[in-house]
Amino acid sequence: MTKLYGAIEAGGTKFVCAVADENLNIVERVSIPTTVPEETMSDVFKFFEKHEVQAIGIASFGPIDVNRKSSTYGYLTNTPKPGWKNYDFLGEMKKRFDVPYAWTTDVNGAAYGELKKGAALGKDSCVYLTVGTGIGGGVVINGKVIEGYGHPEIGHIIMRRHPEDKYEGKCPFHHDCLEGLAAGPAIEARQGGVKAYDIPKDDKAWEIVAYYLAQACVDLTLTLSPEKIIFGGGVSKQEQLFPMIRESFKKQMNDYVPTPDLDDYIVHVELGDDAGITGCFLLAMEAE
Incomplete structure (x- = not known):
């Protein structure tokens, strides 16, 4: 049966x-x-x-x-x-x-799906970040979903600001956390109300977003050392972001710790x- x-x-x-x-x-x-x-x-x-x-x-x-x-x-x-x-x-x-x-x-749930059947197949660990209306993160280490007293709230880690970013931040709790600076509503507010999908792909706005997403990847690499960092959500469908995130990650990490090849380390969700x-x-x- x-x-x-x-x-x-x-x-x-x-x-x-x-x-x-x-x-x-x-x-x-x-x-x-x-x-x-x-x-x-x-x-x-x-x-x-x-x-x-x-x-x-x-x-x-x-x-x-x-x-x-x-x-x-x-x-x-x-x-x-x-x-x-x-x-x-x-x-x-x-x-x-x-x-x-x-x-x-x-x-x-998405992180576990990607580990077992998606972009992190064959690995023991990954972080999944969804970047859309908000930012959230799931973590699987040694094949187990990470939970403790609570669950990870990666979208609210505090950011070091991009030197050219004057936007105050959208998050009502923390202002300049990752979600407050790089989620869809923050991108729109920074651009005076222009929706993310209407912003030209070569606009400075994407460099700023990539800087924050790369900084999150650096923080996650230094704290969790996952084998893959996987991005999902509406904002991550902007394909021009990935080379920019990898480039900014390399600059911010400054060769401090070894990582897998960045093209294979910071990737887009496979299961959609x-x-x-x-x-x-x-x-x-x-x-x-």
Whole structure:
């Protein structure tokens, strides 16, 4: 009898729910708008009621509580998404489906998918950075998703400013963190409201963005020493960024530590929009 596994990639805009067999062949997949928990989760429950799954992997937008010792383990915590703050996501799933669960962040799910089936295939470690409306990062070291008291919030590491950047930063918490200086809304604000995809590819703006993304890569290399750094998200679809990031990384690192060849070290996501859901399936299989 074929075993089936469930996956939920829970995003701030949509939830992708899917069921697949042990070979990752998709049986059914749906996209559900992220509105309020009562509406969205009702559709999630209806979807999984149709399938008998062995385990479910959930990779959620956050912040979320991943600390198993915490009284709010499995909750979304301080999210700005209306209605979702302090929502017991995992608890509500467990009330309805008595199966093993994997519970992690959306970016950790994507990092795990890329490690096992994507750009970091054959490696033991990687960092996945999504650069879009916000910036988030997932980390897998020695084949394990990194979590501790909480989960990594790489998008909020503090940046040393580009010498020509006068923009104050978009993040309401930290101003000049990585997200505050290099996410889509920051790029747009720096350019006086011009959308990132409308900015000419040779504009100075991209040099500034590349500087911050490269600086993040330097910081991650020095702290985690991953075998790959993988970029996803809408901003990273600007292909001209990658040579600029690698060049800036080389300057900022200044030959301090050895790294793999940069063309093979700082790369674009390979699984695209399927990275997260793939990671969810793989984590579900491990949770069984």
